[in-house]
Amino acid sequence: MKRYFHNELSDIRTKLILIGEKSIEAGQLAVKGFLENDLDIIELALSLDDQIDDLEVEIDRAAVRYTTLRSPMSADVRLIFVAIKASHDLERAGDEAHSIAKKTRNILNRYGNIENPVHIEKMALLAFDMMRDAITCFVEEDIELAQSIPPRDKEVDNLNKENFKTLSDRATTDLIDTPTAIETILISKSIERIADHSKNLAQEVVYLLTGK
Amino acid sequence: MTPKTAHHPIIQVRDLDFAYGDTKALSNISMDIEEKKVTALIGPSGCGKTTLLRCFNRMNDLIDNARILKGHIKVSNVDIYGENIDEIELRKYIGMVFQKSNPFPKTIYENIAYGLRIQGVRKKTLLDEVVEECLRGAALWNEVKDRLSESALSISGGQQQRLCIARALAVKPKILLMDEPCSALDPIATAKVEELIHQLKKDYTIVIVTHNMQQAARVSDKTAFFYVGELIEYSKTDDIFMNPSDPQTEAYVSGRFG
Numbered sequence A: 001m002k003r004y005f006h007n008e009l010s011d012i013r014t015k016l017i018l019i020g021e022k023s024i025e026a027g028q029l030a031v032k033g034f035l036e037n038d039l040d041i042i043e044l045a046l047s048l049d050d051q052i053d054d055l056e057v058e059i060d061r062a063a064v065r066y067t068t069l070r071s072p073m074s075a076d077v078r079l080i081f082v083a084i085k086a087s088h089d090l091e092r093a094g095d096e097a098h099s100i101a102k103k104t105r106n107i108l109n110r111y112g113n114i115e116n117p118v119h120i121e122k123m124a125l126l127a128f129d130m131m132r133d134a135i136t137c138f139v140e141e142d143i144e145l146a147q148s149i150p151p152r153d154k155e156v157d158n159l160n161k162e163n164f165k166t167l168s169d170r171a172t173t174d175l176i177d178t179p180t181a182i183e184t185i186l187i188s189k190s191i192e193r194i195a196d197h198s199k200n201l202a203q204e205v206v207y208l209l210t211g212k
Numbered sequence B: 001m002t003p004k005t006a007h008h009p010i011i012q013v014r015d016l017d018f019a020y021g022d023t024k025a026l027s028n029i030s031m032d033i034e035e036k037k038v039t040a041l042i043g044p045s046g047c048g049k050t051t052l053l054r055c056f057n058r059m060n061d062l063i064d065n066a067r068i069l070k071g072h073i074k075v076s077n078v079d080i081y082g083e084n085i086d087e088i089e090l091r092k093y094i095g096m097v098f099q100k101s102n103p104f105p106k107t108i109y110e111n112i113a114y115g116l117r118i119q120g121v122r123k124k125t126l127l128d129e130v131v132e133e134c135l136r137g138a139a140l141w142n143e144v145k146d147r148l149s150e151s152a153l154s155i156s157g158g159q160q161q162r163l164c165i166a167r168a169l170a171v172k173p174k175i176l177l178m179d180e181p182c183s184a185l186d187p188i189a190t191a192k193v194e195e196l197i198h199q200l201k202k203d204y205t206i207v208i209v210t211h212n213m214q215q216a217a218r219v220s221d222k223t224a225f226f227y228v229g230e231l232i233e234y235s236k237t238d239d240i241f242m243n244p245s246d247p248q249t250e251a252y253v254s255g256r257f258g
Helices: A006-036 A039-070 A074-111 A120-139 A143-148 A150-172 A178-210 B049-056 B087-093 B108-118 B124-137 B157-170 B187-200 B213-219 B237-242 B247-253
Strands: B009-020 B023-034 B038-042 B066-075 B094-097 B175-179 B205-209 B222-227 B230-236
Touching: A006 A039, A006 A074, A006 A120, A006 A178, A039 A074, A039 B213, A039 B237, A074 A178, A120 A143, A120 A150, A120 A178, A143 A150, A143 A178, A150 A178, B009 B049, B009 B205, B023 B049, B023 B066, B023 B205, B023 B230, B038 B049, B038 B213, B049 B066, B049 B175, B049 B205, B049 B222, B087 B094, B094 B157, B108 B124, B108 B157, B124 B157, B157 B175, B157 B187, B187 B205, B187 B213, B213 B237, B222 B237, B222 B247, B230 B237, B230 B247, B237 B247
Parallel strands: B038 B205, B038 B222, B094 B175, B175 B205
Antiparallel strands: B009 B023, B009 B066, B222 B230
């Protein structure tokens, strides 16, 4: 029997998808701003942060309210817990996007363009594909897709390690100035964290769908 | 009667003291019940919630020695304990559903038609119309439409309870009082009654007494917590269950009372 308050659960699901979309958008804009040396795009990425934070608060409130007033059981309880955890992962991913945008802005404000000798674009493609798939497997309740996501994190980790080595070597030999090297290392690290959050999301969807 | 906004209080209780003989059951109760909302009265046994509910349609008049010591209750701005109040009319205006379903030992059809028949309605088409409308209103029509001439006692407990709600609707009340309407029902029948309550509040004001706090949280817009005859806290249901102001309310809703 569908109860009238089950719409409140649908609202939580919808908000979760929305915070996911916003978080991906913020991250992709931040990386695009980095790759294209475009401060306008960076500002756009920065402007999404408040919306993402607000959505996380809304989801948490709705989840606590639903737990208190609707006495959920079984899969509904899992959805509530996953909503709280996933919205936190997505908010953190949004924070990483914010961090990428701010560091890009710093470099651009110093030099007007960015020297990019590392795999930022490739990493970003992999990380945002993971995140997109994590949201898709939640929407479509696709366990196989969810289970396919965590192993993909390894490649992003490896690229991040490569980036670190390339940038620190170049800084040591003065091929790149140290502040830019450090900021680019941190940008690379942020993308690596976005992939980690996507992995967490996928694991949360597996828990939601299987209870394990 | 003048049209009212959705938030107009349809029941106003002021400074009400009520006693059974020498035993005071309610002390200094003041509260407004909003129109077309569900208001839940909660509290441990003996706290006075059912007594208050029964004050609203003067059911306590039937108990010897039960009396109001002070204060008043107005329903739609009329003092229901004032002079020239016809209790029968009052109870048509304010229907009641009890803990244990109590259908008349008649057919399903006659249970609904009874109230109209004693009002003198004889026209079969009108009676048919009202029976269908009330059974639909109580979300029971589809389950009993082919068994209208069977005994009301032949249907399940949950269906009987919804039949009693349908019967209450037949005399076109404005307010429905429900005294533990689900305590004798299984979870599915309970869910059906709760869904019904949610639908009925579009047209009726509902006051429900319940021991089931989860039920109060699910169905009501406002909740009043009573303890030993006093109204401890009355607020939006969200506030009562998520962040009550009074420590006694907090202790009760979180199961730490006593």
